[in-house]
Amino acid sequence: MDTSLKGTLHKRGLRMTPQRQLVLDAVRELGHATPEQVCTRVQATAPAVNITTVYRTLDLLEDLGVVRHAHLGHGAPTYSEHQHRHLHLVCHDCGRVDEAPAELLSDVASRTRAELGFHLDSTHVALSGTCADCSGASSTTAGGGTAGTTAGGGTISTIETSTTDQNDDAASASPEAVKGDR
CATH class of the missing domain: 1.10.10.10 (Winged helix-like DNA-binding domain superfamily/Winged helix DNA-binding domain)
Structure with a gap:
């Protein structure tokens, strides 16, 4: 208990x-x-x-x-548990959901706070787009995930956590924390 x-x-x-x-x-x-x-x-x-x-x-x-x-x-x-802190990358094409470090939005969070007085909760964010596999620009990492490139040139490793079929058991696996190379 x-x-x-x-x-x-x-x-x-x-x-x-x-x-x-x-x-x-x-x-x-x-x-x-x-x-x-x-x-x-x-x-x-x-x-x-x-x-x-x-x-x-x-x-x-x-x-x-x-x-x-x-x-x-x-x-x-x-x-998810409250301390499970990351943002989500949702693919429009295949529905895959990848995790990325919340720190990727630190520049956006700093600007919204400084310019608008708004405190961004980047752990409550889902960004929509096209994953590396669907865009045809994927490369496999040693951990078996896919690798994407940030706007700043760094690499983000991601893991598949679920699909758009919410009844699928793919989300039942406990995801591991994903760390970006910054």
Whole structure:
């Protein structure tokens, strides 16, 4: 049982329930997951838990700062643990979602803060475009991912984390952190 979550809930006059723990465990296990994927994982252990309970629990966990969501295009948001910090690169052609370090947008974040007074949360960003494979400009890296080139000439290694088919189990693998060569 997550004792820090239990303490946070208790401070707000709420209690830790088995369903809340199962939802949190599912998000942690899946890495990135839609509410439907979380529900499927939870129902493997507790078949009586329904999608409404999962949505309510995800909302509560986000309010508590335990999980965060991102919109990776059309459809349901994906949830991950709050400290899972990166931005998403979504391919228009194949639907692949790659991860990139949030620091890639540090210049944009600095400019929006200095010029507009706006503090950018680059970990809540999905950038749409065409992946290296679909654009025909891919090269394979030693780690088995693809490599892309940044505007500044650096290389970004990426890993495939999910597809547009939100019911696919591709997102069930826990993604590893991706580091750019800067």
